[in-house]
Amino acid sequence: MGRKPSKDEIKPGADLRGANLMGTNLIRADLRGANLIEADLIEANLTGAYLVGAYLVGADLRGAYLVGAYLVGAYLVGADLRRADLIEADFYRADLIEADLSGADLRGANLIEADLRGADLSGADLSGAYLIGADLEDILYDNNTQYDKNSPLDIYIKKNK
Numbered sequence: 001m002g003r004k005p006s007k008d009e010i011k012p013g014a015d016l017r018g019a020n021l022m023g024t025n026l027i028r029a030d031l032r033g034a035n036l037i038e039a040d041l042i043e044a045n046l047t048g049a050y051l052v053g054a055y056l057v058g059a060d061l062r063g064a065y066l067v068g069a070y071l072v073g074a075y076l077v078g079a080d081l082r083r084a085d086l087i088e089a090d091f092y093r094a095d096l097i098e099a100d101l102s103g104a105d106l107r108g109a110n111l112i113e114a115d116l117r118g119a120d121l122s123g124a125d126l127s128g129a130y131l132i133g134a135d136l137e138d139i140l141y142d143n144n145t146q147y148d149k150n151s152p153l154d155i156y157i158k159k160n161k
Contacts, residue, residue, distance in 0.1 A: 002040060012050075102140075121145050126153055 002018035009016065012032040019039045028048040036051075038058040045065045056076045065085045072092045079099045086101075088108040098118040106126045113133040123144040131152040139156070147153040 002038075121153075126151070129153075 002020045004020045005014075005016055010026065010029055010031065012030050012034065014031065014034045016031075016039055017035050017037045019036070021044050022040045022042045024041075024044045026044055026046045026049055028050070029046065030050045031054055032050050033053045034051070034055070036054055036056045036059050039056070039060070041059055041061045041064050043063045043065075044061070046069050047065050047067045049066065049069045051074050052070050052072045054071070054074045056074060056079050059076070059079045061079055061081045061084050063083045063085075064081070066089045067085055067087045069086075069089045071094050072090055074091070074094045076099050077095055077097045079096070081099055081101045081104050083103040084101070084105070086104050086106045086109050088110075089106070090110045091114045092110050093113045094111075095115045096119050097115055099116075100120045101124050102120045102122040104124045106124055106129050108128045109126070110130045111126075111134045112130050114131075115135045116139055117135050117137045118139065120140040122140055122142040124141075125146040127146050127148060129147070129151070134152060136153060136156045141153075141157065145153075147157075
């Protein structure tokens with residue numbers, strides 16, 4: 001387990017690689033451009049947090065709360081977001097290649113032009129999510145994945161059955 005950073009270290013551009021932020025209250029924290037590669041953010045509360053351009057490659061965000069968080073252009077390659085609460089989170093142009101979003105709540109999330117290649121959406125709820133221009137190549141999904149009829153995800157699934 002990584003080290004626990006001080007409150008003074010929670011700031012834009014911070015180097016928090018591998019940090020232990022499990023269960024930490026980071027509501028509306030400004031972590032723009034922060035290095036959170038392989039950080040432990042299990043069940044952290046990042047509601048409304050600013051993570052624009054942040055590096056969350058391989059980060060563990062299982063069960064984290066990111067309701068209304070801003071992750072525009074964030075790098076979440078291989079991140080673990082299982083069962084995360086991502087309602088209305090903004091992932092515009094975010095890189096979610098091979099991210100595990102299984103069981104995540106993505107209702108109303110902005111995934112416009114997000115790169116979801118190889119992401120696991122099994123059991124995720126994408127009702128009302130915005131997916132225009134999202135790259136859905138090789139995504140994983142199952143019968144429990146929820147999405148709107150005629151959405152880009154619905155069209156992709158129908159085309160690739």
